[in-house]
Amino acid sequence: MPASKRKSFPWHIVVFLAPAVIIYTLFMIYPLIDSLRLSLYTVEQQGGPEVFVGLGNYQRLFTDPFWQPQITRAVGNTFEFFLIHMFVQNPLALLLASLLSSRFIVGRSIYRTLIFTPSVLSVVLIGFIWQLILSPVFGRALFAQIGIKLPPLLGQAETALPVLSLVSVWQWVGVPMMLFLAALIAIPDELIEAARVDGATGVGVFWRIKLPLIMPTVGIVAVLTFVGNFNAFDLIYTTQGALGAPDYSTDLLGTLFYRTFFGVQLQLPNPTMGTAVAGVMFVIIFTGVLIYLFTWQRRLLRNTVEL
C-alpha cells in the first residue's frame, strides 16, 4: 500500500462500526460465551467462591436423581412442543398460503392481515385469553352455551401440553403462512400454466411444481420453528407457572432454565446449574442449525447447480 494512502487511517470506518460492535459484543456475544464458561463452575456453599468442575454440572444434570428426571422430562416435552408446531402449524400454514396464493382469490390481503393478528399480540395475552376460554368457570359457561361439556384441558397432565402447543400453533401460524405465501407468489405463472397445458391437476401442480420450488422456504420455516420453540417460555410461565403444572407435565427447557437459575418457591437459585441447562439448550439448537446448514442447504445448492 502506498505511503500516501496509509497516512490517513480510515477512522470513519471505526466510528461507523463501533456502536453496533460494542453493544452487540457486550450484551450478546460476551454473555453467551461467559454463560458457557460459567456452566463449567460450581458454588460449593451459598455465597462461596466459584470452583472449576469441568463438565461436572452436565454430569450432575444427567445423572443426579434430583436433576435427571427434570432435564429428561423438559427435553422430551420441548421436543413434543416443537414437533406439534412442525407437523400441525407448518402444514396448516402451507395450506392457508396455497389457498391465498390462488390468482382468483379476492381479498387476499384482508385474509392474511386478519389471520396474522394473533401473532402480534403478546404471548401473555394469548395465554390468558385461552386459559380463560378453557377455564372450568368461564369456559364451562361458554361451551355450555353451545352444548359442549368442557373437560379441564389445562388441568390434566395428559392434555395440558398438547392443548398449549395447539394454542401456540394458533397464535403463530400466520408467520410461516406469510413466508410460504411470498414463496408461492414468486413462482412464475408460465411454469404453472405449462404444467396445466400438459394436463396436470391442481393437486398435481402443487406436489410436482410448487412444493419443490418452495423447498428453500420449507427449510427456513423448519429451522425457525426449531430455534423459536426450543427457547419457548412465556406461554407456559403465563398459563401454568414456572413449575410447568400440572405435575411438571408442561415443563419445557425454558421454564426449567428459569426455575434453576432464578429459583422458585422451595428451590434456591442456582446460577451455575442454570447455565448448564442453557448449555444443553445451546447444544440442541446449535445441532439443529448445523443439520439444516449441512444437509438441507447443501442439497438445495447441489440441485441448483444441476439445473
Next chain:
Amino acid sequence: MSIKPGSFLQLAAAHLALLAYTALALFPVGLILINSFKERNAIFRTPFNLPDAETFSVAGFETVFGRGAFPSYFLNSLIVTVGALLLIFIAGTMAAHALAEYQFPGNTLLGLYLAVGIMVPIRLGTVSILRLVVSMDLNDTLWALILVYTASGLPLAVFVLSQFMRQVPRDLKDAARVDGASEYRVYWMTIPLIRPAIGTVMVFNMIPIWNDLWFPLILAPGERSKTVTLGAQQFLGQFANDYNAVLASLTLAAVPVVILYILFSRQLIQGLTSGAVK
C-alpha cells in the same frame, strides 16, 4: 382469462375454508373484547352476546385504573421500545453502511460475526446478562432492557440493511465525494434512499420488544421499571378471579398493539415476505 365452471366450486370452497380459519383466529380476541364491557353475570350467562343497555358495564376498567399503575407501565414500554428502535436505527445503519461501502481487511469476517446472533437466541446468555447488568448498576432500569433489545435486534438489522445499502448506486456517492462531502455526509445521504428497508426493520423489531416477558421479568421487575406486558402478567395473576378486571386489562393491553398493527401491517408483512428472511 375466464373461470371454468369447476373452478367456481373450488373458489367457493377456498373462501369457505379461509373464512372459517379467519373466524377461528379472531373469535378469542373478539370474545374478550365484547365481554370486557359486560357486567359479571352476563359474562357467564351469555358470553357470546354483545353488550346491550342492560348488561353494559365498565366496572373492570375502573378496577384496572384504580389498582394497577397501567399508565406508567405503558410509558415504560413506550420508552423501552422507542429507545431500542432508535439505537438499532443509529448503530444498525452505521454498521451496515461500513460493511456495504468500504473494502477493509476482515469485512466479510465481521459481517459473519454480526450475523451469528440471527440464529442464537439471546436468552441463553441470560445468567451472564443479569450479572453484567447488576455489575453496571443497571438492574431495574429501562436502560438494561434498551441495551439488551438493541443487541438482540442488531444482527438481523445489519444483515438486511447492508443488503439494501449495497444496491445504492456508487455514482451517487462518488459524486457527493467529488463535491467535497465527508464520509459521514455520504452515510447520511444514503439513509433516505433505503427508507422502506429501514421501516421494515423497525416494525419487525417493534412487536417482539413490546411483547417480551422474559427480560422485564428478570432484569427489570421493579415497580418503577415494569413494562406493560409484565404488568399485565402480574396483574392478571393477582386478580385471576375478578373476571371484569381480567377482561378489561386484557383489552387494554391488546389495544395499542392492535392499533400499531393496523397502522404498520403493510411494512410488517413486507418485512416478513422480503428482505428479512433472505
